[in-house]
Amino acid sequence: MALTGIQIMKLLPKKNCKECGFPTCLAFAMKVAAGQAEIDQCPYVDPKVKEEIAEATAPPIRTVVIGTSETPYKLGGETVLFRHEKKFENPPLIGTYLNTSMEDQEITRRIKAYQQLRWERVGNLLKPEVVCVRDEGNGERFITLIKRVREELPELAIVLDSRDIETVKQAIEACGGSIPLVYPGKVENLSSWGQMALEKKVPLVVSANYLGELVPLVEGLTKQGLKDLVLDSGALHPKELFEDLVIIRRAAIKKRFKPFGFPVITFMDRYTGDLSEQYLLASIFVAKYASIILVSDLKAELLFPLLVERFNLYSDPQKPLVVEEGIYPINGPDAFSPVVVTCNFALTYFIVSGEIEGSRVPCWLLVKDTDGLSVLTAWAAGKFNADNIAEFVKRSGIAEKIKHRTLVIPGYVASIKGELEEELGGWEVVIGPREANGLPTALKELAKKLRS
Numbered sequence: 001m002a003l004t005g006i007q008i009m010k011l012l013p014k015k016n017c018k019e020c021g022f023p024t025c026l027a028f029a030m031k032v033a034a035g036q037a038e039i040d041q042c043p044y045v046d047p048k049v050k051e052e053i054a055e056a057t058a059p060p061i062r063t064v065v066i067g068t069s070e071t072p073y074k075l076g077g078e079t080v081l082f083r084h085e086k087k088f089e090n091p092p093l094i095g096t097y098l099n100t101s102m103e104d105q106e107i108t109r110r111i112k113a114y115q116q117l118r119w120e121r122v123g124n125l126l127k128p129e130v131v132c133v134r135d136e137g138n139g140e141r142f143i144t145l146i147k148r149v150r151e152e153l154p155e156l157a158i159v160l161d162s163r164d165i166e167t168v169k170q171a172i173e174a175c176g177g178s179i180p181l182v183y184p185g186k187v188e189n190l191s192s193w194g195q196m197a198l199e200k201k202v203p204l205v206v207s208a209n210y211l212g213e214l215v216p217l218v219e220g221l222t223k224q225g226l227k228d229l230v231l232d233s234g235a236l237h238p239k240e241l242f243e244d245l246v247i248i249r250r251a252a253i254k255k256r257f258k259p260f261g262f263p264v265i266t267f268m269d270r271y272t273g274d275l276s277e278q279y280l281l282a283s284i285f286v287a288k289y290a291s292i293i294l295v296s297d298l299k300a301e302l303l304f305p306l307l308v309e310r311f312n313l314y315s316d317p318q319k320p321l322v323v324e325e326g327i328y329p330i331n332g333p334d335a336f337s338p339v340v341v342t343c344n345f346a347l348t349y350f351i352v353s354g355e356i357e358g359s360r361v362p363c364w365l366l367v368k369d370t371d372g373l374s375v376l377t378a379w380a381a382g383k384f385n386a387d388n389i390a391e392f393v394k395r396s397g398i399a400e401k402i403k404h405r406t407l408v409i410p411g412y413v414a415s416i417k418g419e420l421e422e423e424l425g426g427w428e429v430v431i432g433p434r435e436a437n438g439l440p441t442a443l444k445e446l447a448k449k450l451r452s
């Protein structure tokens, strides 16, 4: 049963000391109940009570952690069905396979793909994060492959796919400091695998032939003491998988049905051999509700859109994407290069910086913190007006980097020109274009003028 804020409050030491980062114990209790703070933030709670509260306030989908301590990957931990209710917490890991039957050349190609397929977007790195190493009856090569992954792709999370429990024990050792996810498939001796997972402290995938069959299997393992499980419903058709994943999420969140309160692993190659179709299916399960998605190969043109979709779905809908306030030099500017000021809404920044880059005009881009609001909205909210732009320009240190005193402002806030010149004292404020695509022409002209 979930605890209310008042129930949690009763279990707190009531010192109101603020050490948890909240002004009162009650404020902290409310945040813990809402899942927005961790009970560990209060240093004075009795460890037994702490465990009780942590259990009662844990997300309905358990958070299972794999990977290394430097690069941990959280699976599950979700609290809602829909993104508009609250942010989706932990994006599904996306990756492919290394099989023991693959030629060395193919293994090398796949490892290179992992190393090369990465893109930066709005300050975030988009890349595949998981590899499923598949033992096709060659334990020795299986271990060799794992060692190679650890050496050449140390940041990757590893799924160990083998039916041989002894080989998997060795494979876990070969993972070194990285916690792998063990995938034994549908096995008769699941309790032995459970025992092994308990001893080795690794999470285990529970596979079934159909959804209903999962329940007793999960209950058996949890009775054994296993907490970190990942589900594989065994669906043989994408429609069935879609239904299973929705049922699992709804049952866990709406009914607090414990056997389904775990992350889910999915295998797109189970449904089609066509790689494009696998990525299309993957795009469905990014939204509904996979925690690991495996496809049979990594291809830049298919992977990039999938990673962008995932990035967008797992961003916080209540927080605009922002870039840090500061001076951004573009195209190698010097003391005579134009200075442009804009807001820190990520989309605005990337459009403006993209146009400046494309213009090849060396330029200083000043990005002012507007709490992620776009130019006009920030101006209307009083976060991008003459006063605070002038204060920012003075504090930014741009004056020490340039020999002129000319500042380009967005055309949408042309009305602040006079007041801004007054506030800045000695600067000329130039009204830039309303749309960023007008910047290249405007900057080329201004750059010539500043050097003449």
Ligand code: SF4
Pocket (backbone or CB within 6 Å): 012, 013, 014, 015, 016, 017, 018, 019, 020, 021, 022, 023, 024, 025, 028, 041, 042, 043, 044
């Ligand atoms: S640290 Fe603990 S005792 Fe102090 S205010 Fe927070 S909840 Fe209360």
